[in-house]
Amino acid sequence: MFDNVWLIPLFPLIGFLINGLLGKKIKNETIIGSIGALAVFSSFIVSVLTFIKLIGLPSAERSVNIKIFTWMTAGTFNADIAFLIDPLSCLMLLVVTGIGTLIHIYSIGYMHGEEGFYRFFAYLNLFVFSMLLLVTGNNLLLMFVGWEGVGLCSYLLIGYYFHKKSAGDAGKKAFVMNRVGDFGFLLGTFTLFWWLGQNHGIWTIQFTELAKNANLFPTGGVVTVITLCFFLGATGKSAQIPLYTWLPDAMEGPTPVSALIHAATMVTAGVYMIGRMSFLFIRSPETMMTVAVVGACTAFFAATIGTAQNDIKRVLAYSTVSQLGYMFIGMGVGAFTAGIFHLMTHAFFKACLFLGSGAVIHSMHGALHHIHSHDDAQDMRNMGGLKKYMPLTYATFLISTIAIAGVPGFSGFFSKDEILWQAFSNPLHGSVNMLIWGLGAAAALLTAFYMFRLVFMTFHGTCRIKAGAEKHLHESPMVIVFPLLVLAFLALVGGYIGIPKLLGDVFGGIPNYLEHYLEPVFANANEYMAAHAHHAEHSHSLEWGLMGLSVVIAFVGIAIAYTLYMASPEIPKKFTSAFPALHRAVFNKWYIDELYDFMIVNPCKSLGRFLWKGFDVLVVDGIVNGVAHVVMAFGGVIRYMQTGQIYNYAWSMTFGVVVIIGYYLFK
Amino acid sequence: MDINVAQLFQTINLNVIMPEVILSVLGMALLLVNVFVPSKSKGYLAWLSLIGIIGAGFVAVTGWGTTVSSFNDSVVQDSFSIFFKMIFLLAAGLAVLISDQYMSREDCNHGELYPIILFTTVGMMLMAAATDLMTIFLGLELMSISLYVLAGFNRDSIKSNEAGMKYFLLGAFSTGFLLYGMALIYGVTGTTRIAKIAGLVTQVGGAGNTMLLIGMFLTLTGFLFKIAAAPFHMWTPDVYEGAPTPMTAFMSAGPKAAGFAAMLRLLLVVFPAMKAEWSDLLWILAVLTMTVGNFTALRQDNIKRMLAYSSIAHAGYCLVGFASGTATGMSGILFYMLSYTFMNIGAFAVIVLIGKKGEPNGTVMDYAGLGHKRPLLALAMTVFMFSLAGMPPTAGFIGKFYLFSGAVQAGYIWLAIIGVLNSAASVYYYLRVIVFMYFKPGEEEFDWFNVSAPVALALVVSAAGSLIPGIIPSLLLQFAQQAVKLI
Amino acid sequence: MDNLNNYLIVSAVLFSIGTIGVLTRKNAIVMFMCIELMLNAVNLTFVAFSRHLGNLDGQIFVFFIMTVAAAEAAVGLAMFIAFFNNRESIDIDDANLMKW
Amino acid sequence: MDISSVFFALVTVVAIVSALMVVTCKNPINSALSLVLTFFCLATYYAMLNAPFMAAVQIIVYAGAIMVLIVFTIMLLNIRVDANKKSSHQVALGSVMGIITLLLAGLFLTRGKVMQPVGGITTDMINKLGHTELIGKVMFTDFLLPFEVTSILLLVAIVGAVILAKRKLS
């Protein structure tokens, strides 16, 4: 039935192999790019077909395992190379391959003329392959393969400009931080596998099997341990506190990478994973609260940093971290659908934003290059007034910004508002709900502010680019603009598949398609929640009120941005000079990187150095060599017993005789 | 009380001592030949001796498996003595082969050397075959006096003089203790025939008879001196260093084996009842001997001296097997002494070749670069060193395996452990030779020395003897087992 | 038995004196003489035992010991002469080229 | 205390004193002469022990041959006194060791149990048949092999002495 599913990851893999092995020989960028894009597009086609097939099934049967071959089996442990097709994975397939295709196309234009063009496409294909494994793997281990695979590709692509030290550092940082998360993921897997097998004789890591047996798990206890471990994995991959610092640094990679990996797909893997494991997460209130609170804090915290950054991509990066925080709020409050919904809409508008910023940077770079200026092409302080040079880019960028700001009617509004509402009204966390909601709302305000600050600084106002360069600014070619248009369109309308019931009722009973669609995936979690959590009834008016508040917040944010960066641009400077320490702290990302260096990295290095020079060489080897020295010294001493004098020798003999005889006489 | 001559001659079976007779007669003949043949080169004497030695070997082997005594039970021909005779003959043969080149170089190429070597061998053979304290004593003295001469043979060399003098004085001193011991044994039992003594030991009170016990130990010290066990070992380094190298080689292999032969016979045949006592003593002496030998050898630069200390250590290994008192350990001694003869004389053969007149270049450092300039010679030396160190697949390993197995079998686990640890320490100084041969460049222009045919033959035989029994030791081990079983 | 013991004690005393001589003297010839003294002590033991046991083996042994002593004397004294030829001394302190 | 005991004591005193003089005399010649005296005492003992042949051999071989050889060597090498100073610790250590040896010897000698007479050789027999003959019979029956070995031993000694003591031919 789904016999062809294996084709989905296969195409990108083939693309990777062709480009990776032969790319250097092919040389022709068009061919390389086409191969790359085509590979992903083929996957997209198959994904669409799969999707159509899937929704053709009755909703209860929409979960299909397709085994390819047995990967490894040892004792009770068994893992297959097998795929799981269900609504969630199918949705992710569409997002990944769809956006992936667009970004591949975009990259053909964007990466034009770069050294190692083939390498870029090979990596990108490899990434798509890994991501597809991640979302379709039917067991934890295969998911982990994808999980690490995307981390690897992220590492490779961040370090794409490997001759820059900062790029290499950023790549390594990303990989290591991800590894910390992976550690959690592994431990979670082990505990889950062991606990279920040990206590119920069910040795499995397959999602459907686990879900089927979800009721065997207790509430809290071991489940908390398991889910917290998994959540640690999620924080690494999805850049949540405390493992978020790699994501802003990851902007060292080419912009399409930021769009695809660090905005649309990879970073959402953590959210996806929690969605996958929702039946387990819901059984641990502690973990759910942790997820929600961490998400909320991250959302707010990253947003504060985003307000003070001047690098266009960094702003977007912090925005991504912040938006991922929203998704985690959604997951943490049991609004799994809402979380996934935000994942999807965010993929649309954030990809669009990144690609748009890429177009801007591309253009800026070209212009600056023309006048041989070494100004930073990504610094917003060098931009301004670009809308007249790049109207299409501006339009798409604006649409996406409005979407992320949460202006009603755009996709971001629906998903974000749903999350905030659920955060407020969910039955899980009691009074903590207010905190979560409060942080979420504050983050929404900041989001609207810094995103519009970005738009205003970049596209509006006067052009601050170095004199002479402005005439070289121009709109990007169609290959770049086309994906922007598609994504902007999606950012505009993507929200309508998940209209909240409240609004849907108003507009004549439009159903929440997404919720229906994902229903079987989260059925177990929802049932459990319904059974175990006390549902407080909230009036419609409260919901309306909060929705209105969100809208107000969005507009207030925009208004502040307009005030500060359009109407009276001198205020930020005044503000900066009024609170220099605060600004410096925010500008320097609250010194979190430095803190990590101080607390973890440097001690580790010192410890390593101490263990090497101090312990390994001095103590361990010292003992070994010490024994040798003692033996040698002993030999050096006893050789002097050999005096060369006969009477000494005779004496020694007599002594021997006397001792022997004496011993036996007096024994 | 008249002597019945016919009856007397019935007790004499010359076949039993035929190898000794052959060598003695040959020795005397060679003395004459040496006088009457006016040849400057004495190489022909070496070949003649070798023929005699081989002949004696063939004669000796024929008696394998039988036990025949002669001369009123004062000497016996059994597998045990034959095995040891083979070791002595081998040592003598190899020593004879490597002597000519050395002696010619050192300008002391006296033809008397070969007869004396042969007489020494006769002495050793008598020690192994004797079943009477008096015969043992005379065999021992024949061997010792010849060895004093051999040690001081290079009379123009101060070192050789000194070696001879030290060996002589200390040897004679130890003889005093040996004789006192024998006197006590005689006094308690009234006979010198060991078979008779053996029968009387329990009758006179066994270990409870202090005089007998002390007599045994005093006798033992005499043999311990010969095998260079601590604390009776101190002559060894000086004598080995000073004596002419081929004689050192001979001395390190033959008399040690002879000492063990006599000790084995004495303790196993006469004093099995006192095993608890002597086994304890040998336990301690084994540890002491191995440790002193190995640890001191670690700090030696002079290769002869280093090998002297190593030979002390090897005596210690053998004592490990001895202390165990098991057939495994005892047969290990036999096997080990045989392989030790091969590997140690082999090593000394290399030293003979490398040395210059007066041996100014006797240190390990002088072997630098040998591996590249004379690869085959260095390879042979490597085999000897690894065999001495007890690395598989050499004979040295199998020998040590049996010795330590004996200790383990008897429950002396700690002894075995101390033994192997010592053996590990010893690896350092054997490896040091290899380090210099292969890993260090030779400093000066290398002198091309010739390798004379007899030395080459000795090297080949030694190398084969160090290696082959390591790979297929079965036959030799079985011989050793039989030999031990029969006493 | 008394009789035997007397002889044995005398021989032990002589043996010990010989030992002391070997351990304390430095002249090689004197040392050798002390060794001879030790051997003689042993001889006395042998003869005393022989007499006590009514068995002549011990006396035969003494006979051989004497022979050996003579042989040793010949070789030993020759050795001393050779040493003296090279070192102009018979003092064992001078036999110290090789040590350690 | 019979006369033989007195005589025994007398000889013993002489033997021990002369033995001590061997050890203590500075001049090797004096030592040698003291040793000769000791040998005579021993010969006396042998005679007292009914071993006249041994007494004779003791005089002839030891006092006659060996001591002459030693004295000859001393004269040849013209050695007078110990050239080097005696180190006192050597003397002390040596003496202590010797005395301990003596004490131990006393212990084991008195503790030991000796076989009761086993042989048929009695004083009467010796007196009747003659010591020499008895010795000869035993030596050429039971101890023929050692006797033959001594011949080689002496040969080696001769050859060895010649080799060692010969001056360099050149």
Add this chain to the structure above:
Amino acid sequence: MSNILSVMTFLPIVGVLLLLFIPKGSNGALRSVALVTTVVTFIASLPILTGYQTNAEYQFVENVPWIAAGPFAMRYNIGIDGISLWLVILTTFIMPIAVLSTWTAVEDKVKEYMICLLILETAMLGAFISLDLFLFYIFWELMLIPMYFMIGIWGGKNRLYATVKFFIYTLVGSLLMLVALIYLYFLGTKTGITDFSLVHFFDLKIDPATQTWLFAAFALAFAVKVPMFPVHTWLPDAHTEAPTAGSVILAAIMLKMGTYGFIRFAMPLFPEATHQFTPLIATLAVIGIIYAALVAMVQEDVKKLVAYSSVAHLGFVMLGLFALNEQGITGALLQNLNHGISTGALFLIVGFIYERRHTRLITDFGGLSKQMPIFAVIFMIVTLSSVALPGTNGFVGEFLILVGGFESSLRWWTIVASSGVIFAAVYMLWMFQRVMFGELDNPKNQALLDLNAREIAIMVPLLVMIFVLGVYPNPFIEKMTPSIKKVIAHTRIEPVTTAKVAVPAVAPATEAAPPADHAAPVQPVTEPAAEKPAAH
């Protein structure tokens, strides 16, 4: 061919004999003969792979008397099972690569070098196929000698210290094992064992106190070879000084001797002691993992870094072995192979740049990716395999080890060990970054040539194996499984503990029987958790 194992094992010796007849100077011929010999050996080992029946029996067994004297009987008893099969193949597979790796690096004394390599191969193969304890010991010791020469003659600056240390360090351990071996044999003779054949000793009931000592002696010998913390210090020195082929063989095969020794000898022979020592060994293994990683992180010499990474990797293997369940042991054995391939490859890589630049200091490099793209790709893949990225071989082994460890009594150890995955990433990637990324600022590096055809040819088989083992390890696992099950069965403590027997033993035998029967149902409680039967 029934004696295919012998043929394979001694083929290199035939090569040695051939080499002896080739004149010294003709390096080309010498190298070719050595290469052909190793390749032929590899080909000769393939029938073993194809003819191997997946069951727990020893196969291709040859069993002829060898030594018989006194109480001992040693037999030339060889054969393979699932545990040794892949190690044998790994050995024959790595050797041609090792020969090729120093094709140009060793110009001096080529003949001796190749002879050393070939003797080493025989010794290693012999050790893996020996089913006679004594024979094993002979081969085990024999390995030291050629390696000693390889490091000593063709090694780096500090080679003397390194090689003597290597030799004596390993010797001390193995000599104590020899004593234990002898003791074990004499224990066996009391129950009628008449030769050193391994199988006899599995059924030997040794009292736990004795087992403790015997195990300790065996374990010391093997732990030195593994090497486990804290007896690992010879390894960095030996690796740093050894020539490339030496390092490759050392890492890829010789270290495996240690872990092989544990699973083949120490564990099944002394089950009680194994259980008793499990916490200690697991602790040392885990310390090794973390400790070596931390130390590796700050190394300045690439080769030393890789050497320390070996210590960490082998720590995982030890942890897996002592999980004492199928997953753990499977993972450990797989990790053995993986480490052989990955770390072997890493040493080859270090060899490549050392040959070009004659330095191994990380600071001397930087930005090599630009100059040597092919090298960069290969290095990257191998690095990732070493950090156990899924899809590469390293992951499968490490994961199974951790799963096994987690299921066993070593849960907490496993949790700590899991953090090793983080450290591995840190030190390997940091090193990779410093060597390969960044500006190509050192002028000496700007003239570097990329890998040549020979070097690529060396690496390709290893790269293929990295992915094959990573993606489709099941065929490898399947061949091992029956033997692993057998080992676990041997390692399992008998249900009736000796203490329980001791008490009723005083009573008449008829009364003693019921308690023994009653004891059986109690057994699962004392049994490690992992041994519960699987539900499906």
